[in-house]
Amino acid sequence: MQHDDVIWDIIGNTQFCSFKVKTKSQNFCRNEYNITGLCNRSSCPLANSQYATIREEKGQCFLYMKVIERAAFPARMWEKVKLSKNYEKALEQIDENLIYWPRFIRHKCKQRFTKITQYLIRMRKLVLKRQRKLVPLSRKVETRERRKEEKALIAAQLDNAIEKELLERLKQGTYGDIYNFPVHAFDRALEQQDQESESEEEEEEEEDDEDVGQREFVAEEEVEESDLSDFEVTLLSNDQQGATEKVESERSRNEEEDEEEMEVQTKASRSKGKSPANGSAARKKRAYVEIEYEQETEPASKSRAT
Amino acid sequence: HSATSCFTGGEYGKKAKKKSAEVDGEGSAVEEKKMVKSELAVAFPPTFSVSEIKNKQRRHFMFMKLKQEKRKQKMQLRKKRRKEREALGDKAPPKEVPKTIENQRVYDETTVDPEDEEIAFDEGTDEFSAYFNGLTNPKVLITTSDRPRGRTVRFCEQLATVIPNAHVYYRRGLALKRIIPQCVARNFTYLMVINEDRQVPNGMVLCHLPNGPTAHFKVSSVRLRKEMKRRGKNPTEHYPEVILNNFTTRLGHTIGRLFAALFPQEPHFVGRQVATFHNQRDFIFFRFHRYIFKNEKKVGIQELGPRFTLKLRSLQKGTFDSKYGEYEWVMKRHEMEACRRKFQL
DSSP: OOOHHHHIIIIIIISOOTTEEEOSSOEEEOOTTOSSSBOOTTTOSSSOSSOEEEEEETTEEEEEEEOGGGTTOGGGOEEEEEOOSSHHHHHHHHHHHTTTSOHHHHHHHHHHHHHHHHHHHHHHHHHHSOOOOOOOOOHHHHHHHHHHHHHHHHHHOHHHHHHHHHHHHHHHTTTTTSSOOTHHHHHHHHHHHTTSOHHHHHHHHHHHHHHHHHOOOHHHHHHHHTTSOHHHHHHHHHHHHHHHHHHHHHHHHHHHSOHHHHHHHHHHHHHSSSOOOHHHHHHHHHHHHHHHHOSTHHHHHHHHHO | OHHHHHHHSSSOHHHHHHHHHHHHHHHHHHHHHHHHHHHHHHHSOOOOOGGGOOOHHHHHHHHHHHHHHHHHHHHHHHHHHHHHHHHHGGGSOOOOOOOOTTTTOOOOTTBOOTTOHHHHHHHHHSTTHHHHTTOOOOOEEEEESSSOOHHHHHHHHHHHHHSTTEEEOOOOSOOHHHHHHHHHHTTOOEEEEEEEETTEEEEEEEEETTTOOEEEEEEEEEEOGGGOTTOOSOOOSSOOEEEEEOOOBHHHHHHHHHHHTTSOSSOOGGGOEEEEEEEETTEEEEEEEEEEESSSSOEEEEEEEEEEEEEEEEEEESSSOTTTOEEEEEOOHHHHSSSTTOOOO
16 A cells, blocks of 8 residues: 555655654664664664554553554554563564564564563662652752851861860869879969969869869760850850959069069969979079060060960 | 812813812811821921932932941941040940850750759660760761762771771662661661762761661861861871860750760870860861870860861651651751751750
């Protein structure tokens, strides 16, 4: 009925076929009923009266056969046979439907059917494995969060916080006897001699001794210490600042007094208590020398001591 | 009354008369209002806002003038205050503390009070109690998502040097739910999975193993060791100390304990290494330093080791189970990030 050769002559070689896709090495056929996907004389669904394909819909495979008598009604031209889900039974169905059909079409149909079942099996397996969930990122949200992070980093003042924490731990004696800073006691004396009485200094020394025994689990304690709310921390820091300011102002007043009195005081504070380590001896010499020469260098040494 | 005359004369007819009567009433009402307004206007000087000027150039000009005025007033006020302060000298009132977000933070009712007994009891019996009572030693398994790229791999290696007793394993496409029973069998206490996106680590799942909570974090600003300026030598095998800052709320407490349990209980003070988890505005900054005490007043710190920031996304009870797990806390952006001064940790 249909002149297959004429059709092929037109669409295959000379004129235009809208389903043909040309590449450098090969021609492909985009027709959905094509059995191999290539543009060939024997694979073209338009240029063959006797043609069959396997197509798959939602996991179900169908055998489509072209009934050339209905070429005038393209919508009803293809006959559909549902294939069984069992692989062997489906192959038998293909054989029995395409009995007496050319070998090429039978073979290609079975090949295509095999490929389809294989990819359906793989799809089912993949669903059982880990699914990757893609979470969309909103650009606005991301930039906002990045900015917040930068601001938080600046507000955190990490280095200061870490240093403060470490110094506090040292003060409370979590490190035990590893660090001997015997000048510790003398420094504290220097600081507090202008402000407080000696009894308070003794109390503080006793407290240190007690703490050394009590600290056990470092990790746990840290959580509790940092539970100070931010309010308390800022208030404390304000107090400390106020204290240091007072000390400095008193220091400046002291400079105007007799230098001899200063020497006497410093010597007296050092002679009490533990034996000085090298640091304090050097400091003692240094103070003496500086007092001899000029007054201006004194404030520098004082600020270093505090 | 001139209003009524122009309506009655003309096209409206009878209806117009009725309408005019209504209009009359309205007109008089309007006139009354105008009279009232003019009375009010007489009371205050006539004010207009800059936004009512239609001409853009003029409006802009007036606005600039307004701003200058305001600025001048502010400067004058400042000068006055400074003069007063100097005049008073020592007796001046203390400087006011400037408002910061931390100062203005909305009080969270789940803030932990250090002496709270209920919390102390909870912490004595929760999933970390075994660690804090010294019964278990931490052993961490670090892995990544599928097919990690260079940066993530290097990050995992560096993390393994920072956390003592940590092992890095290549994830061969295994499901986490299958990995977890194997880890438990080999006495691991922590499973850390670094998730990667476009060759860069961007997420972390931290799962406490026997049956402990699973936390999912967003990881950002990862700096590897060679990208750090002025860094020290590589970390040694000594157990580091741990600093946990600013974990105030109940949730923050749980997360703090989660981090604390990563590291062994007895830090080696000889090693002088410290790992810091600092929480600021719900961002947790991780730093690893080596410190040295120069004297009792000064300590020098030198950064070694990687640094990164974490942001908590969800906390789930039990080990990792994204479908059927029970979530203790999930980040809901619209609810929780609506107020700038409210934080969860």
